[in-house]
Amino acid sequence: EGAVYDPGVRGGSLHRRAAEVLEGNWTGTSTVPSHRLYPHQWSWDSAFIAIGLRHLSPLRAQTELETLLDAQWGDGRIPHIVFNPSVPLEAYFPSPDFWRSSTAGRAAGAPRTTQTSGIVQPPVHALAAWLVHRSDPGLSRARGFLPRVYPRLAAWHRYLLHRRDLGGGGLASVVHPWEQGMDNSPAWDAPLSRVAPAPARSFRRADLDHGAAEDRPTDLDYGRYVRLATDYRDGGYADGRSEFAVEDPAFNALLIASEHALARIAAELGATGTARDARAERLTVALVERLWDPAEEMFLCRDVIGGGLVPERGVSGLLPLLVPGLPREIVAALVRTAHGPHFGLGDTTRLVPSYDLLGEAFDPHRYWRGPAWFNTNWMLERGLRLHGELGRADALRSALLETAGASGFAEYVDPYTGEPCGALGFSWTAALALDLLH
Numbered sequence: 001e002g003a004v005y006d007p008g009v010r011g012g013s014l015h016r017r018a019a020e021v022l023e024g025n026w027t028g029t030s031t032v033p034s035h036r037l038y039p040h041q042w043s044w045d046s047a048f049i050a051i052g053l054r055h056l057s058p059l060r061a062q063t064e065l066e067t068l069l070d071a072q073w074g075d076g077r078i079p080h081i082v083f084n085p086s087v088p089l090e091a092y093f094p095s096p097d098f099w100r101s102s103t104a105g106r107a108a109g110a111p112r113t114t115q116t117s118g119i120v121q122p123p124v125h126a127l128a129a130w131l132v133h134r135s136d137p138g139l140s141r142a143r144g145f146l147p148r149v150y151p152r153l154a155a156w157h158r159y160l161l162h163r164r165d166l167g168g169g170g171l172a173s174v175v176h177p178w179e180q181g182m183d184n185s186p187a188w189d190a191p192l193s194r195v196a197p198a199p200a201r202s203f204r205r206a207d208l209d210h211g212a213a214e215d216r217p218t219d220l221d222y223g224r225y226v227r228l229a230t231d232y233r234d235g236g237y238a239d240g241r242s243e244f245a246v247e248d249p250a251f252n253a254l255l256i257a258s259e260h261a262l263a264r265i266a267a268e269l270g271a272t273g274t275a276r277d278a279r280a281e282r283l284t285v286a287l288v289e290r291l292w293d294p295a296e297e298m299f300l301c302r303d304v305i306g307g308g309l310v311p312e313r314g315v316s317g318l319l320p321l322l323v324p325g326l327p328r329e330i331v332a333a334l335v336r337t338a339h340g341p342h343f344g345l346g347d348t349t350r351l352v353p354s355y356d357l358l359g360e361a362f363d364p365h366r367y368w369r370g371p372a373w374f375n376t377n378w379m380l381e382r383g384l385r386l387h388g389e390l391g392r393a394d395a396l397r398s399a400l401l402e403t404a405g406a407s408g409f410a411e412y413v414d415p416y417t418g419e420p421c422g423a424l425g426f427s428w429t430a431a432l433a434l435d436l437l438h
């Protein structure tokens with residue numbers, strides 16, 4: 001009760017169990033988030049997984065990122081799923097025959113043989129590549145890891161900054177809720193309400209074979225996800241025509257953190273990183289100008305099509321704490337908000353929930369509408385530490401390690417009770433726990 005987690009006493013076994021999860025989910029060239037629910041390679045999962053894997057095997061961590069980057073499109077986009085051809089089509093929806101990347105994505109430079117989705121996920125990759133390099137610089141140099149990944153990561157950021165600046169204010173937009181990664185966040189409800197759902201009988205959800213319906217997005221949500229993805233595909237995955245476009249704080253904060261990481265990578269390769277650092281600073285100014293809400297004391301999403309900020313408090317709005325150059329008063333306000341009544345950290349909750357505890361749409365079990373997730377808590381921990389909030393970072397670290405172990409490395413947990421939800425033996429939960437043990 002209130003005990004501080006002591007890795008010296010129990011860390012040995014937590015470490016071993018986390019390593020076993022990652023071993024079990026390894027396919028030989030990458031790691032699945034979970035064999036049953038998500039049997040392919042996911043983009044931002046792989047970045048988080050690499051961050052943990054580097055403590056077990058820097059070689060596997062490098063391979064994880066290289067496999068993902070091998071599926072990059074000619075226009076620079078990194079697809080959100082790289083499909084494993086040996087997994088049956090029925091195992092996951094939407095499957096390769098829905099996305100049809102190699103044909104529908106031809107103009108955008110989709111790979112000819114590897115099948116992928118056509119949307120993206122948050123850009124955690126350059127940050128992951130830099131952390132992986134640092135874990136074993138000798139191996140990294142011997143394999144030429146950074147010289148190989150740097151041009152690809154640079155092209156990825158170019159895609160986001162040029163093709164995805166749909167709001168014209170310098171930030172990247174997501175064109176599908178799956179791109180931001182918090183699939184059914186209440187922040188999407190208003191912008192999604194304009195999208196006519198695809199008829200329920202026009203597709204078959206595979207997620208309900210493995211996940212509890214009450215813990216997953218609704219059929220109406222899925223109808224809209226399918227409509228948006230179908231329209232994007234039928235337009236050849238060209239950008240600028242979407243009915244849904246949102247500037248999200250976490251997506252852009254990760255882009256900024258990754259742009260700073262690319263500056264470090266450039267410097268390591270003997271170039272100068274100053275232009276990249278300057279760009280990251282400009283992006284930070286744009287993030288504050290476009291998404292900071294001083295009255296709410298947090299960042300909000302901007303609905304690019306409908307106009308204006310979306311008045312929903314999601315955990316995404318706290319994650320810019322990851323950004324090194326954030327103004328001090330904003331840092332202080334974010335720390336207050338995380339520990340205040342809407343997120344309850346250190347008071348009613350030990351892990352930050354995905355959505356406002358007092359919000360009308362709050363549901364402690366339904367996916368991204370309330371449960372606590374380990375990647376968001378890892379990002380918040382990192383942000384608190386970065387800005388010198390060491391006591392709070394330590395408390396969050398203990399809570400994350402304890403809950404990860406006690407929940408069987410669950411995909412997400414009830415933010416009040418820690419009760420496990422979704423898949424167990426979930427890869428990024430194990431990977432990020434491993435990272436915090438080091």
Ligand code: 2M8
Nearest residue numbers: 033038042044045178181182183207
């Ligand atoms: C969830 O999203 C996928 C679609 O991409 C799904 O629900 O089928 C999200 O939690 C996402 O953030 C995550 O990357 C993915 C795989 O873990 O699952």
